[in-house]
Amino acid sequence: MGRLVPAVTRALDVLELFLHGDGTLSAPEVTRKLQLPRTTVHELLTTLAARSYLVTIPDQPGRYRLGVRTYQLGSRYAEQLDLAAEGQQVARQVAETCGETVHVAILEGTDVIYIAKVDSTHAVRMVSAAGRKLPAHCTSVGKMLLAALPERELDARLEGLELTGMTPDSITDEGTLRAALASVRERGIAVEHRESNPDVSCVAAPVRDRSGRVVAALSVSVPMIRWSEEREAELAALAAEGAEALSGRLGHHRREK
Numbered sequence: 001m002g003r004l005v006p007a008v009t010r011a012l013d014v015l016e017l018f019l020h021g022d023g024t025l026s027a028p029e030v031t032r033k034l035q036l037p038r039t040t041v042h043e044l045l046t047t048l049a050a051r052s053y054l055v056t057i058p059d060q061p062g063r064y065r066l067g068v069r070t071y072q073l074g075s076r077y078a079e080q081l082d083l084a085a086e087g088q089q090v091a092r093q094v095a096e097t098c099g100e101t102v103h104v105a106i107l108e109g110t111d112v113i114y115i116a117k118v119d120s121t122h123a124v125r126m127v128s129a130a131g132r133k134l135p136a137h138c139t140s141v142g143k144m145l146l147a148a149l150p151e152r153e154l155d156a157r158l159e160g161l162e163l164t165g166m167t168p169d170s171i172t173d174e175g176t177l178r179a180a181l182a183s184v185r186e187r188g189i190a191v192e193h194r195e196s197n198p199d200v201s202c203v204a205a206p207v208r209d210r211s212g213r214v215v216a217a218l219s220v221s222v223p224m225i226r227w228s229e230e231r232e233a234e235l236a237a238l239a240a241e242g243a244e245a246l247s248g249r250l251g252h253h254r255r256e257k
Contacts (some may be wrong), residue, residue: 087116123124140204147184205243210251
């Protein structure tokens, strides 16, 4: 690895400060947060503004926000993203951590399509594949994606839909499904027990793009012989971690509360 250039590092530190809070900062705030000399901060802000990476706010003298050049770079990065390829990489990392099968799926109508899959390292594996389509209401990824839809869009997709079950434990009643989706929204995690496969339980978390919209879900699937309440909690946290990592690759940045 080559030597880091201090001036470039400081300029990037300045830009990354704008990812937090309300997205605006003054020179004194930058100075305090980065513990840099005031002269250095002034030079950095002046240079970044001259190159359109920052702009001053007209009605707030002395305050800066991100400029058009950062948007152009972000847009070019987004154009080059491949959700399936990025999902496969993150799924592999999650699978290496837990040793279980990991999927990434998207919603198409009222079905989910698996766009990435990494198999478990255990002898018992899932009978699934990238490209396979399943009813959304029978899967954890599907319930996660349905729960993220605006209410009007969810109503439109469910109107006239026959909720066909895949196992005796599948949800086949709309009222039960809506209650399950409300629980998913509250928890931020979706779980299904034996609803798409009588021998498997799954837990899923939402994947967001740079606008914050849920565009996919990442799940960890486990045979019932390896499932427990403790394991569910562990895998829920891991799925959320993986989904957040994939969201970050798609340009999403979680706002600090």
